[in-house]
Amino acid sequence: GFSKQMVEILSKHGIAFSSFDIFSDEEVRQGLKTFSNWPTYPQLYVSGELIGGLDIIKELEASGELGTICPKAQKLEDRLKSLINKAPVMLFMKGNKQMAKCGFSKQIIEIMNGTGVDYETFDILEDEEVRQGLKSFSNWPTYPQLYVKGELVGGLDIVKELKESGELLPVLKGES
Numbered sequence: 001g002f003s004k005q006m007v008e009i010l011s012k013h014g015i016a017f018s019s020f021d022i023f024s025d026e027e028v029r030q031g032l033k034t035f036s037n038w039p040t041y042p043q044l045y046v047s048g049e050l051i052g053g054l055d056i057i058k059e060l061e062a063s064g065e066l067g068t069i070c071p072k073a074q075k076l077e078d079r080l081k082s083l084i085n086k087a088p089v090m091l092f093m094k095g096n097k098q099m100a101k102c103g104f105s106k107q108i109i110e111i112m113n114g115t116g117v118d119y120e121t122f123d124i125l126e127d128e129e130v131r132q133g134l135k136s137f138s139n140w141p142t143y144p145q146l147y148v149k150g151e152l153v154g155g156l157d158i159v160k161e162l163k164e165s166g167e168l169l170p171v172l173k174g175e176s
Helices: 001-014 026-036 052-063 077-084 101-116 127-140 157-167 168-172
Strands: 044-046 049-052 089-093 119-122 145-148 151-154
Touching: 001 052, 001 157, 026 077, 077 089, 077 127, 089 101, 101 157, 151 157, 157 168
Parallel strands: 089 119
Antiparallel strands: 044 049, 089 145, 145 151
């Protein structure tokens, strides 16, 4: 119950955290009580320093200090914008440049490699939050998704059309 309350408070305030199940390791469970000189759980640590248990966290929340002590989780939209702008040409796909993990991704990699334009990839299979979030953010339901200078170009069909019309290289270079 106390651990659940702690998680709810941290989540409500958008605080980035991870947890350790003290029931999974009795040595850690007992050792942490001695190490921290704190006899109960949950225990909240920030940058390796004990902040306290649930009562302390509730006091910090009530005083408004909790947000200044704990690091905030990066909002998904901010994270997506950051990823989209990680490189001038950014490809979100299943797999990466070295190994595509689906036929559509393989085809787009072949097209991209044929342009000679430098690009970065992001493997959406490695991050479910990005995989689902980017669909909504870009209003594009499928992968791969190609971005140039932070703007969605489209998926494989669009890239094929641009290649056939001779417009792909200018688009990738940000000339149109």
